[in-house]
Amino acid sequence: MHHFERCALVAYRCPAGKWTIGWGMTYYPDGRKVKAGDRITQAEADAMFVILLERDFVPAVRKAIGAAATTPAQFGAMVALAYNIGTFRFAWSTVARRHRAGDAVGASAAFLLWNKVRGAVSSGLMRRRRAEAALYLGNFVELKALTFGKVAA
Known part of the structure; x- marks a missing residue:
């Protein structure tokens, strides 16, 4: 995910208009929302990313997919x-x-449905969604191409 989320140590408004900090975080581990003027260190950004990912996102994806057979690549794409x-x-x-x-082809295609910011198709989101879909399908050649060779299996 670090290929698609930039790390900002000072809060900024993302394209969707939300105050964001660190690795694309809109809230802190204690639940407070990010606000204008917030500042963190790189170490705080990295630690918060791990905390939020493990505490909030990994369990939520597990719950949402239930007992469906899932490869590590599919799980990683869905968490992203x-x-x-x-x-x-x-x-x-x-x-x-x-x-x-159990429809892997349909699920991979559905990543591309999440391609808009404020109702307009975003080229950045399209590239991100294509990369997530490639990861989901285990297509690491395509993933590498979409991430400029910075992501590998």
């Missing part, structure tokens, strides 16, 4: 999507629904 769109949206997404049904 949930991190970007939120756990509530992920739980009700076509990606999760098709994954639970």
Whole structure:
């Protein structure tokens, strides 16, 4: 996910208009929302990323997909999507629904449905979603191409 989330040590408004800090985080581990003027260190950003990922996103994706057979690549792709769109949206997404049904091709295609910011298609989100779909399918050649060779199996 670090390829698609930049690390900012000073809060900024993301394209969706939310105050964001660190590795694309909109809230802190204690639940406070990020606000204008917030500052953190690189060590804090890295630690918060791990805490939020392990505490909030990994369990939420596990719950959303239930007992469906899941490869590590599929799980990683779905966690990356949930991190970007939120756990509530992920739980009700076509990606999760098709994954639970065992439809890997349909689930991978459904990543591309999450391509808009404020109603407009985002080229950055399209590249990100194509990379997540490639990861989901275990297509590491495509993943590498979409991440400029910075992500490998």
